[in-house]
Amino acid sequence: MLAVTAHDPVPPGPVAVLANPTAGRGRHRGLLPRLVDRLEGAGRPVRLLAARTPEEAEAACHAAVADGAGALVAVGGDGTIHRAVQAVAGTAVPFGPVPAGTGNDFAADTGFPADPLAAVEVIVEALRGGRTRPVDLARVTTADGDVRWYGAVLAAGFDAIVNERANRMRWPRGPRRYDLAILVELARLRPRRYRLRLDGVEQEVDAVLVAVGNCASYGGGMRICPDADPTDGLLDVVVGGRFDRRTLIRVKPRIYQGTHVAHPLVRVHRARTVELDADGITTYADGERTAGLPLRITAVPAALRLLR
Known part of the structure; x- marks a missing residue:
């Protein structure tokens, strides 16, 4: 609310x-x-x-x-x-x-x-x-000290990898380029080792999906962080673990309803500050190319005044 x-x-x-x-x-x-x-x-x-x-x-x-x-x-x-x-x-x-x-x-x-x-x-x-x-809002600080803000969700897993591949492709044009990027990355799918620090508490996880949400949705209504609340001063971190191709294809449609978080390979965390690192990942926030990992993401309460 x-x-x-x-x-x-x-x-x-x-x-x-x-x-x-x-x-x-x-x-x-x-x-x-x-x-x-x-x-x-x-x-x-x-x-x-x-x-x-x-x-x-x-x-x-x-x-x-x-x-x-x-x-x-x-x-x-x-x-x-x-x-x-x-x-x-x-x-x-x-x-x-x-x-x-x-x-x-x-x-x-x-x-x-x-x-x-x-x-x-x-x-x-x-x-x-x-x-x-x-x-x-969520404030992102890069390894170089640059600062960006986002309102919805930062993707740092499979969806970010697909976006990065689609942006490098010159053919085909339009939505088919994204569809082809999905097929290519599904064929290459493998869990990656992520290093997380949530409010100072460190953990390492092998994961395919990683998203840090100030709000619930990304990608035009996919409720990747279904319980995220942009007024609670916290970030929701959703981690999808060691999915194989078949399991990921089966789980992905459930993201639209937010029911994927009930899957046994999915974990949800909540924190004010998230430090995230993994090799070879370029993140996307609000669908926009943001920066490579590592990143520090901080929830900033009341950072934006909405005309509403």
């Missing part, structure tokens, strides 16, 4: 809007003028941010916050929201996610309607009423 309404006022200033026209394969592209028109109904100027790449989008969000934006709204999927969150994490600038992508896990898990127009109405009402709700 989300936290109670915060009483901190929404800062003055325009509403900065980051929109990804290619999100969700462009199916909501034509909605942007209507979304902007409704946002203007909150009684504040609306400023559309210009960006051609994900890196430019993130830089534009940072610049908007530095220039005095009173709020930031991101129209797109989890990747777009991930970029925007980097600019508002730990600040007083509130944030509104408008789900318009293929995967909208963070928006869904924090209580926003699936329909973009309905989500904008929630944001407009929050702006009018000066209402925000605090939620936690």
Whole structure:
């Protein structure tokens, strides 16, 4: 359950809007003028941010916050929201996610309607009423000391390996590339030795699936960390042990309902700080390529103020 309404006022200033026209394969592209028109109904100027790449989008969000934006709204999927969150994490600038992508896990898990127009109405009402709700974020610190934030789930097992392979492939294009990457990695499937430190307590495990969740879902509704709560100040760590191919294929569909955690090879832990290491793993947070292991992941309570 989300936290109670915060009483901190929404800062003055325009509403900065980051929109990804290619999100969700462009199916909501034509909605942007209507979304902007409704946002203007909150009684504040609306400023559309210009960006051609994900890196430019993130830089534009940072610049908007530095220039005095009173709020930031991101129209797109989890990747777009991930970029925007980097600019508002730990600040007083509130944030509104408008789900318009293929995967909208963070928006869904924090209580926003699936329909973009309905989500904008929630944001407009929050702006009018000066209402925000605090939620936690996960802060990732790399071995080099770089810091990234994520809202939903960090994948560090089979799904991350599949993403990494799919991103290296030049053929085929579209969803079939991901399907082919799954087949290739299933053929190569093997448990890896992970070194975990949970709130200072160390353990080593052989695992195929590893996920660290601030929220419950990733991948467009797969409830990999089904009991994760973005208001409890904790991270849920789900570890799927020595699965063989047949067992993994049988268990994977259960992730959509979150019932995979009942499997005897799955363990669930809860911690404020997670230190994670394994050889040859590049992690993905909110579906975005993040960094190679080792990483330190910390739950930061009330790091984000949602316009809800």
